[in-house]
Amino acid sequence: MSDTHAPTTRLNKRMAELGLCSRREADEWIARGWVRVDGRVAGIGVQVAPGARIDIDPAARGHQQEQVTILLHKPVGYVSGQAEDGYQPAAALVQARSHWRGDASRQRFSPGQLRGLAPAGRLDIDSTGLLVLTQDGRVARRLIGEDSTVEKEYLVRVAWGEATVGVQPLVPPAALAKLRHGLSLDGRPLKPARVDWQNPEQLRFVLTEGRKRQIRRMCELVGLKVMGLKRVRIGAVTLGQLPLGQWRYLGPDERF
Missing domain, CATH: 3.30.70.580 (Pseudouridine synthase I, catalytic domain, N-terminal subdomain)
Known part of the structure; x- marks a missing residue:
């Protein structure tokens, strides 16, 4: 039984929070009559309490598997x-x-x-x-x-001033430390990142966020210019x- 006095949440949002589907998918499933709340077929826009029982029709699961x-x-x-x-x-x-x-x-x-x-x-x-x-x-x-919190890994070819070869020894350790933690973009601090030299011209970045043009802007803030950027991993x-x-x-x- 759901608690009628508890704060409610829109059903599509609650389904997304539970990892059942996206909000868009939830709306589609609800429209098709594939979702029941506490035993009753749900309508678009319905609000649900935290303890509400949400049941999904097997047809929705089949659709998802495709x-x-x-x-x-x-x-x-x-x-x-x-x-x-x-x-x-x-x-x-x-x-x-x-x-x-x-x-x-x-x-x-x-x-x-x-x-x-x-x-x-x-x-x-x-x-x-x-x-x-x-x-x-x-x-x-x-x-x-x-x-x-899924990691994204990048290989980033960089230049320091006019130098595009043998860049690593020219870059102050403090610049690398700032790339790892301490920078802000658009007035918001960035999460810690793993940043290390892959070779003398290339850095390896591992991030858990994805702000717009994040790596290029991070590099600009410490005096590096990105010459090439390649994403090589997302999670596993x-x-x-x-x-x-x-x-x-x-x-x-x-x-x-």
Whole structure:
């Protein structure tokens, strides 16, 4: 039994908080009559108490299992989301002919997999590497929800002044310390980051947040210029051998 005196929450928000689906999916399921609250079919916009019993029709689970998550090796020159300023969205690369032959998944591509496919996180137009596109709101929430702690790893080629070769010995240790912790963007402090030299011209960043152009702006604040940026890992999922401009499915045994 739910407590009628407890503060209530909109049903779609509560379902997202419970990790059942995204808010958008919740609205779709509710509209289809697939959601019951305390035994009654729920309506759009209904408010629920914290202890309310939420039951999901098996049809919704089947619908969810059909949703795909795609891993794309985004090239420079594509935007992550909607087309803008004449640049194509990265999702335009998700075609049968660009499906990586090395994909271990047994899934086959169909045009229906493009419906509702959206990026779960940004990768700037001038950056390359691993981009996640998903139809599954649970995946999006895990990667870009306000409470997300999933690590994102980047290889970042940098310059110091005019120097683009042998940069490491020129950069003061204090600059690296600031990159790790102590910087703010847009008046808000950044979470601690792991930042180390990968080689004399390249830094490895590991972040748990994704502010707009974050790494480039962080580097500017300490006098570094980003010459190239590549995302190589999100959580436990790596870019691996996925060729530039090609994509594969997230495997059933893979988790972010």
